[in-house]
Amino acid sequence: MITLETLCLRIGNVPAEDVQGWIDSEWLRPEGTRGHYLFREIDEARARLIVELRDDMGINDEGVPVVLSLLDQLYAARRQMLRLREAISVPRENELRGRLRALLNSMHDAHMQD
Structure with missing residues (x-):
């Protein structure tokens, strides 16, 4: 399991605020609570997919x-x-x-x- 900061770095230096928005929108469902999230491999893969959809494919929010x-x-x-x-x-x-x-x-x- 990895922290929010590590996730942000691994998926391409995405701002933590963006990831928090994804959590608030329930696009990601990490374990833990705000400020103490832990992400599994599946969460990282889904976050990468979100980045790809948003940045590479131009899909809006x-x-x-x-x-x-x-x-x-x-x-x-x-x-x-x-x-x-x-x-x-x-x-x-x-x-x-x-x-x-x-x-x-x-x-x-x-x-x-x-």
């Missing part, structure tokens, strides 16, 4: 939260797809088939007893 929200949605969907792919992988697929067979057998057995 009104557009940045829109882009960040869309990217967050994209990454969330990607994580869900990865979890889904893992859930239906062959070993788990066989496990699921086994559970379904057991359930069907128990339902069949219960029906036969009626």
Whole structure:
């Protein structure tokens, strides 16, 4: 974890006031409280993205939260797809088939007893 000052240096000597504005706008969510923030690697990556959007791509302060929200949605969907792919992988697929067979057998057995 790094401090606000270190983050500002690492992302291109961005003024601390700018980063504080990003925190106030909830574009960044560091741990800690004002004056005692600690930033993780993901925070640094997001801050670099904000700098790139703002400075390199010319996206204004009104557009940045829109882009960040869309990217967050994209990454969330990607994580869900990865979890889904893992859930239906062959070993788990066989496990699921086994559970379904057991359930069907128990339902069949219960029906036969009626």
